[in-house]
Each structure stands twice: as C-alpha cells, then as structure tokens.
Amino acid sequence: MTARPVRIDQVIPSIVERDAVSHHALEAQRVLRSMGFVSEIYACTMGRELAGRVHPLRELPRERGDHQWVCYQASIGSPAADAVASHPGLKLVNYHNISPAELVERWMPLLGEEVRLGRKQLVELAPLVELGVAVSEFNRLELEEAGYRRSVVAPLTVDTANFDYPPDPRAAERLRAARSLGGHDWLFVGQMLPHKAHQDVIKALVCARRMFDPDARLHLVGRESCPPYADALRRYVAALGLTGAVEFAGSVSPGELAAYYSTADVLVCCSDHEGFCAPLLEAMHHRLPVVAYGVAAVPETVLDAGIVLPCKSPVLVATAVERVLTDRQLRHTLVRAGLERTRAFSVEGARRAFAQAIEQMLQAT
Amino acid sequence: MSSEVVAEIEEQVEHLRAAGKVPPGLEDELAERFEEIAEASLAAVASASAADSWIGAGSTTGGPQSGPSLAQLPRRASMLARKRLGPSVRRLERRATLGAARAGEAASTRVHVTADRLERLAAHSPLASRALSAARAGEPPRGFSGALHPTIEGPLLAWVLEHLGGAEASEDAPELGRLVLHAECGDGRVVEALAARGLDARGADPRRSSRASGDTNIAAAGALEYLGATPNGTLDGLLLSGVVDQLRPGAARALAHLAASRLKPGGVVVLVSARPEATVAIDPVAADLAPGRPLHPVTWCHLLARYGLTELGVFEPDATDPDVFAVSALRPLSSGLFGEVPR
Numbered sequence: 001m002t003a004r005p006v007r008i009d010q011v012i013p014s015i016v017e018r019d020a021v022s023h024h025a026l027e028a029q030r031v032l033r034s035m036g037f038v039s040e041i042y043a044c045t046m047g048r049e050l051a052g053r054v055h056p057l058r059e060l061p062r063e064r065g066d067h068q069w070v071c072y073q074a075s076i077g078s079p080a081a082d083a084v085a086s087h088p089g090l091k092l093v094n095y096h097n098i099s100p101a102e103l104v105e106r107w108m109p110l111l112g113e114e115v116r117l118g119r120k121q122l123v124e125l126a127p128l129v130e131l132g133v134a135v136s137e138f139n140r141l142e143l144e145e146a147g148y149r150r151s152v153v154a155p156l157t158v159d160t161a162n163f164d165y166p167p168d169p170r171a172a173e174r175l176r177a178a179r180s181l182g183g184h185d186w187l188f189v190g191q192m193l194p195h196k197a198h199q200d201v202i203k204a205l206v207c208a209r210r211m212f213d214p215d216a217r218l219h220l221v222g223r224e225s226c227p228p229y230a231d232a233l234r235r236y237v238a239a240l241g242l243t244g245a246v247e248f249a250g251s252v253s254p255g256e257l258a259a260y261y262s263t264a265d266v267l268v269c270c271s272d273h274e275g276f277c278a279p280l281l282e283a284m285h286h287r288l289p290v291v292a293y294g295v296a297a298v299p300e301t302v303l304d305a306g307i308v309l310p311c312k313s314p315v316l317v318a319t320a321v322e323r324v325l326t327d328r329q330l331r332h333t334l335v336r337a338g339l340e341r342t343r344a345f346s347v348e349g350a351r352r353a354f355a356q357a358i359e360q361m362l363q364a365t
Numbered sequence: 366m367s368s369e370v371v372a373e374i375e376e377q378v379e380h381l382r383a384a385g386k387v388p389p390g391l392e393d394e395l396a397e398r399f400e401e402i403a404e405a406s407l408a409a410v411a412s413a414s415a416a417d418s419w420i421g422a423g424s425t426t427g428g429p430q431s432g433p434s435l436a437q438l439p440r441r442a443s444m445l446a447r448k449r450l451g452p453s454v455r456r457l458e459r460r461a462t463l464g465a466a467r468a469g470e471a472a473s474t475r476v477h478v479t480a481d482r483l484e485r486l487a488a489h490s491p492l493a494s495r496a497l498s499a500a501r502a503g504e505p506p507r508g509f510s511g512a513l514h515p516t517i518e519g520p521l522l523a524w525v526l527e528h529l530g531g532a533e534a535s536e537d538a539p540e541l542g543r544l545v546l547h548a549e550c551g552d553g554r555v556v557e558a559l560a561a562r563g564l565d566a567r568g569a570d571p572r573r574s575s576r577a578s579g580d581t582n583i584a585a586a587g588a589l590e591y592l593g594a595t596p597n598g599t600l601d602g603l604l605l606s607g608v609v610d611q612l613r614p615g616a617a618r619a620l621a622h623l624a625a626s627r628l629k630p631g632g633v634v635v636l637v638s639a640r641p642e643a644t645v646a647i648d649p650v651a652a653d654l655a656p657g658r659p660l661h662p663v664t665w666c667h668l669l670a671r672y673g674l675t676e677l678g679v680f681e682p683d684a685t686d687p688d689v690f691a692v693s694a695l696r697p698l699s700s701g702l703f704g705e706v707p708r
Contacts, residue, residue: 044663058662058679079666079677086676107407113671203395210388211381232406236399304367307374314392319381320374330370 004362005089006067007038013078015054016047020156020278021075021096024135026053027157028071028094031351035358044080057083066090071133072125074098075275077117085121085128090365092357093125094133095143096156097275097297103195107229122146131361133354135276138297152360154353155345156276163285163342167262168255175219175263183215184325187264187288189257189279190271192224192248197312198233200270200293204317206240211315212322216245218268221260223251261286266321270312274298280306281345284338289324289331291317305341306334470622477619478593485571485587514607515639515689517555524682525555528635528693529602530562545602546595548588555604556583564602589616592623600627606637609665610644612657617668625672628696634674636665636692643688662690669694 010029015022025041032039041053042060057080061068068089072081075096084091098118105112126132126147134140135156143151179185186205190196198220205218224230230248237246249260267283269292280301283290290306292298299308307320324331381387517525529545543564547555550568559566568583569591575584584591588608603624612620624634641659645652652658662679670677674694682691 044666077670079663079670082666082670082675082677086678110671117670199399203392203399206395207387207391210391211386228406228410231409232399232403235402235406239398239402240395302367306367307370308367309371309374313378314395315381315387316375316378319378320371323370323374323377 005037005069007040007061008032008069008071008092008358009039009060010041010071010073010094011057011060011080011084012041012043012073013076013080014045015041015043015050017049020158020276021073022047022050024094024096024157025073027347027351028073028354031354032071032358035355042080042083044078060087062088074118074122074125077114077119077121081118081121081125085125090361091125091129092131092133092361093122093129093143093148094135094154095122095139096135097139097142097273098122099193099195099273099275103272104193107194107226111226119146130365131357133357136297136300138300139275150364152357154357155350156278157347157350157354158278158281158345163282165254165258167259168253169259171252171256171259172263175259178217179263181215183217184213184265184321185263186216186218186321187221187260187267187283188218188269189221189260189267189282190269190277191222192220192230192233193226194229195271195273196222197270197272197293199236200312200314200317201268202233202236202240202242202246203314204268204270204312204321205246206242207314207318208321209245211318213325217247218242218245219247219249219260219264221249221252221257224248257282258286261288264288266291266324268317268321269293269298270317271295271298274301277301281342284335285342287335287339289334290338291320291324293317303341305337470618473615474619474622475593477613477616478589478623480613480616481571481587481589481593485585485590514610515637515686517606517637520683520685521637521689521691522555522558524680524691525604525635525637526558526562528691529604529633530559530564543601544599545604546591546600547604547606548586548591549607550583550604551607553583570607589620589623592620592627595623595627597626598629601629601632603628603632603634604637605634609636609638610657610659611655612660614657616657617660617664621665621668621672625669625674625696628674630696630698632696634669634694634696637682638662638665638690638692640688640690662692665692666694673697 010025012022012025015025029039029041040055042055042057044057046054046056060070060083066089069092070084070087070089071092071094072084073094073096074081076098098115101112101116101119104115122143123146129148130150132140132143132148132151133154134143134151135154137153140151140153175185186201188196188198188201192198201218201220205216208216220233234248237243249256252260261283265288267279267288267290269277269280269290271277271293273296276297277292280290280292280298284305290302292302292306292308293312294302294308294310302308307324309316309320324334378387515521544567545559545564546567546569547559548569549572550556550570551573553568553570553573556566556568566582569586569588570583571585571587571590573583573585586594588605605620605624608620609617628634638659641661644659666677666679669692673696675697676693676695678693680691680693681687681689683689
C-alpha cells in the first residue's frame with residue numbers, strides 16, 4: 001500500500017476568471033486543502049487576475065516518491081499533459097470533455113488540431129493514471145472508452161456565485177422596455193464557438209416568427225471566441241432581416257447575465273456538443289424553462305427538468321418553444337423540476353463527490 | 366414526463382406540416398443560406414490571410430464582370446449535392462477544407478523558405494538590399510537586436526551537448542555518424558564541439574560564408590532556407606538558436622513545421638532562445654522595432670506539439686542566466702500527430 005501523499009497538485013492548460021473548468025479547479029483546490037493536503041495549481045497560461053494564486057507550469061514540483069500526486073484538468077490538447085505524463089507521482093485525470101475536432105476545425109483549424117491532440121493525449125495518459133474523475137456519466141463513458149481502468153463521476157462545481165447575483169438594473173430596464181413591445185424573449189448563453197451551433201437557434205427563431213410569434217427576440221450571450229463564426233452569424237441575421245430581433249450581447253458582467261436570465265422567457269440550446277452545459281442549470285435556477293437538443297451530456301444534465309429534443313429541425317425547436325410558452329401547466333412543471341434539478345448540483349454535493357473520489361484513490365493505492 | 370411531451374410536440378409538428386402551416390422549403394432555405402454565408406465568411410478569412418502574408422499573393426485573375434456567375438457555379442453545385450446527399454457531402458467538404466488548410470500551410474512554409482533565401486542574398490547585393498529596405502521602410506535591418514541572442518557557452522553549451530551529443534566521445538563512439546544540424550550557428554563553435562563528439566555535425570548561418578574544414582561543414586544559409594532544402598526524415602538532431610529570437614510573423618510556424626518533418630523518427634530538436642520579457646526589459650525600443658521577437662517557451666511547445674513532436678520539455682540550462690531557456694522535443698518513433706509523417 002502506498003503512503004498517504006503530502007501534496008496533491010493540479011495541472012491545468014489554462015486558467016482564467018469566469019470559466020467553468022477554471023472555477024472547478026479552484027474549487028477542487030479548496031477540497032484538497034480541506035482534506036489536509038498541500039495543493040497548488042500549475043498552469044501553462046493564466047489570467048492576470050489569478051496571478052499569485054496559480055503558478056507557472058515550469059514550477060511544478062517533481063520530487064520522486066509517494067508523497068506527491070498530481071491531478072490533471074483535461075479539456076484540450078496541451079503541453080501540460082506531457083508534463084503530467086512525465087511526473088513521477090501518482091496521477092488523476094479530471095475530465096471535462098474535449099469537443100470533437102470535426103465540429104470546430106472548419107472554422108478554427110488550430111483549435112481543431114488542439115482538440116485532436118487533446119483526445120490523443122487523453123488516450124496516452126490512460127495507462128499512467130490511477131483514477132479518472134469525470135464531471136458527467138457521459139464523460140466517464142468516454143474515459144472508459146479511452147482505456148481508463150478506473151473512473152468515477154464527480155459533478156462539475158458550478159459557479160453558484162453567478163446564480164444569486166442581483167440583476168443589473170440598467171440592463172434589466174432595457175430588456176423590459178423591449179418586452180413591452182410584445183413578443184417573447186429567447187435566450188442562449190455560451191461562448192460563440194461553432195459547436196454551440198448558434199445558427200440553429202436563429203433558424204428556429206425564424207420559424208417561430210413565421211409560424212407563432214412574429215415579434216419573438218433572441219439574445220445571444222457569450223464571448224465571441226471565433227471572429228469568423230461571429231461574423232457569419234451577424235451576416236446571417238442581417239440576411240434574414242432579423243437585425244432588430246437578434247442581439248449579440250457578447251461577454252457580460254454577472255449582473256447583466258442575471259438581468260438576461262430574469263427577463264427571458266425560455267433558454268434554447270441547439271449545441272452539437274456539450275460536456276456538461278452549466279447555463280442549463282443557471283437557467284433552471286432562474287426559473288427559466290429549457291428547450292435543448294439532446295446531444296452528448298445535455299440529456300444527463302437536464303433529465304426531465306426541460307424539453308430535450310431528439311433532433312433540432314428548426315420547426316421542431318420552434319414548436320417546442322411555443323408549447324413551453326403557451327402551456328402554463330407545463331411551464332410550471334418544468335420550472336419546479338428545474339429548481340429541484342439544480343439542488344442535485346449543489347457546490348457542497350460536488351465538493352463531497354470530489355473528496356470521495358480522492359478517498360477512493362487513497363483506499364485503492 | 367419530458368419524453369411524453371416531446372412525443373406530443375413531434376405529433377404537433379406532423380399536424381402542422383400536414384395542414385400546410387409550415388412554410389414549404391423554409392428549413393432547407395435557412396440551411397442553404399447559412400452555408401452560403403459561412404462559405405463566404407471563410408473565404409474572406411482565407412483571402413485576408415493571404416493578403417497579410419509577407420510576400421504578396423498577387424492580384425486575382427478576371428475582372429469584376431467575369432467573376433460572379435462563374436464563381437457561383439461551384440457553390441450552386443455544392444449546394445445541390447449537399448441537399449441530395451446530406452451528411453456524407455458535408456464530411457467530404459470538411460475534409461476538403463482541412464486539406465486546403467494544410468496545403469495553405471505548406472505553401473506558407475515555402476514562402477518563408479524563399480523569403481529567408483532572398484534575405485540572405487540581399488545581404489550580399491547592395492541593389493537587392495536597397496530594394497528590400499525600401500519595401501520594409503521604417504524597420505531596422507535584421508540583426509538589429511542581435512546582441513540579445515544568447516551565446517551558447519559554459520553550462521548552456523554543456524547542456525546542449527548532453528541533449529544532442531550524448532556522452533563524451535569515447536572509443537565506442539556510440540554517436541558516430543549521427544547527422545546533427547545547428548541553425549543558425551554563428552562562428553560554428555557548437556558545430557565543432559558536436560563534431561568532436563563523433564557526430565556528423567553541420568552548421569548553417571546566413572551571415573557566414575560557406576566553409577568546410579576538418580570536421581566542420583558550415584553552409585551560408587538561413588535556418589528556414591537550409592531546412593527547406595533538406596529532405597524529410599534526414600536529421601538525428603537539430604539545434605535552433607539565433608533565428609528563433611527574431612522570426613518574421615508566421616515564420617515560427619514554418620520553422621516548427623520544417624523542424625518536425627526533417628527529423629528522423631527518434632530525432633531530437635533543441636531550441637535555445639531568450640525569454641521575450643527579457644529582451645523587452647533590456648532594450649524596449651530595439652525589441653519593439655525589431656522585425657520579430659522571441660516567443661514564450663509555451664508557444665514553442667505548442668507549435669512543436671502541433672506538428673507531432675512529443676516529450677516536450679522546457680529547461681533553464683544555465684542557473685546564472687534565467688533569461689535564457691531551452692526547449693527540447695522528440696519525433697516519436699511510430700507516427701506523427703495525425704498518424705502520418707508531417708510534410
């Protein structure tokens with residue numbers, strides 16, 4: 001049996017503020033420290049605001065012996081994976097999923113290669129890793145497929161600070177003023193990346209405006225991380241004559257985000273790939289019904305607390321949204337189920353699950 | 366509950382379609398429109414990249430009158446095929462896009478190799494030099510911040526020899542015959558040290574004239590120029606210094622590409638450079654006005670990994686000089702990143 005380690009450090013390719021994987025790593029550090037381990041985070045790149053809390057990867061201690069373990073936060077291809085592979089201590093991989101290359105490489109060839117590298121590194125790490133910790137069952141199955149001998153699920157520690165942030169009054173006022181003109185407000189929250197398939201939400205909005213709700217609006221909230229894709233979406237919206245009906249809100253403050261959640265009528269998600277999809281839970285917390293395309297980990301995150309569609313034909317999505325907006329009983333049921341669902345992802349629960357995974361590894365070694 | 370509701374919604378959609386309440390062809394039209402715009406956006410990005418390249422891509426052929434209708438034909442054909450054959454055509458298109466991206470990358474590497482050669486020739490021809498200077502008005506000549514290049518000596522030299530040359534030359538001479546290149550090699554002292562270890566050591570430097578004496582064999586060529594003329598899978602070891610501190614925009618990618626493809630399986634690349642923050646701290650004006658500047662170690666790791674090299678490591682070989690770092694990487698014995706030899 002291996003001795004209990006003194007320290008469990010984490011390695012992450014990139015860590016920045018207001019990012020789900022970064023927030024998870026900081027929460028995991030809290031858990032590890034509360035369990036009595038020395039725990040630091042080492043990153044290839046870090047946001048300015050995290051300087052001092054996170055160390056450059058080259059400072060990762062590499063002492064031989066059992067007293068030092070390392071946990072890799074895997075979400076993309078990175079030289080950080082090689083640093084973990086060559087580390088002398090026992091290893092864990094905390095897997096957040098890696099988007100399939102074919103969904104992004106058309107727009108972002110470099111990102112396509114990074115995610116391809118990420119999946120290759122995930123497989124290469126498998127024989128070296130004692131335990132894979134996945135943030136969803138969907139991700140755990142991918143770990144199993146990649147050759148991980150042992151894997152468990154410990155949910156993502158969702159940034160609940162955003163949940164109860166007071167809505168920004170000016171943003172809320174502006175959005176309410178638009179509502180007074182009639183029509184419902186659709187919302188999608190997520191980085192503007194090709195695999196989030198914003199164009200499919202726009203297509204559904206067109207159908208909804210033609211068939212049910214001529215004044216419906218769509219708010220797209222999230223950082224524009226792929227300029228050519230964002231440019232194409234803008235041109236698409238202009239070509240469809242929807243310039244006044246679709247808002248490109250970009251990256252917003254927590255208060256502004258709360259304003260969007262509190263004034264919208266429905267969250268519509270047509271992503272082609274999600275390893276977890278935290279905005280679904282945020283929407284549920286804000287009593288917003290969810291209509292989502294059931295792909296990757298989305299059905300597991302939503303369960304029966306939203307409308308999960310088997311395909312995303314624009315007419316089907318538009319009809320589902322219309323049903324949610326007009327069927328008061330259904331809306332009430334979904335809101336109640338959504339609130340219940342968010343409780344399953346409490347920070348305490350996620351922390352407990354991560355601590356249990358570590359305990360399991362301690363027992364096994 | 367959700368599945369029952371979804372079944373009801375699907376049924377409702379069927380009724381709407383049957384009753385003619387779904388505008389006919391709307392969904393196809395929306396899909397086609399987005400594909401058209403996506404293609405145009407991607408084409409705009411590609412042409413902007415070509416215009417940004419160091420050597421111009423040249424003007425397009427055909428005037429505005431001859432273009433539009435002909436240009437629309439392939440797109441129309443593509444739309445029709447996509448409509449009829451669906452996902453398989455999209456897969457083929459994605460592969461074609463990726464293939465085009467890779468071909469573009471290979472072309473960009475060739476452009477940088479040619480630029481490297483022209484730059485060296487210009488250094489020896491007053492006429493060409495004047496033309497090059499006029500074309501790059503306001504820029505100081507290359508080598509302006511040459512004083513910032515790390516000198517490979519002392520502990521740094523020992524580290525480089527250990528990584529590229531293995532143990533001290535012995536009677537067994539285990540390294541004998543291994544082909545190692547130092548680009549850019551300056552006065553060739555590292556080449557001589559490598560040759561002394563029994564390696565077949567070559568050097569390349571654009572500021573030196575070609576010479577071959579005793580064990581040293583140095584060519585008057587830039588790193589990109591020399592590597593561009595070297596066949597794939599030739600080198601057992603490659604040392605990059607000097608050039609990596611002052612690369613033209615886009616040339617780092619070309620250099621990483623060439624380095625990865627010219628190594629034999631199992632070959633090692635070692636790169637010695639100054640930290641970018643150090644060069645700015647020493648002389649911010651020189652750093653800002655230089656045609657290029659050093660890259661961070663993580664960027665080199667990223668580029669080398671991108672072209673299939675593994676076992677990446679970042680080192681500070683000389684404890685007395687933290688402003689100098691080295692990166693080493695290995696070409697795996699099996700295959701490249703995509704299961705093929707990088708080209």
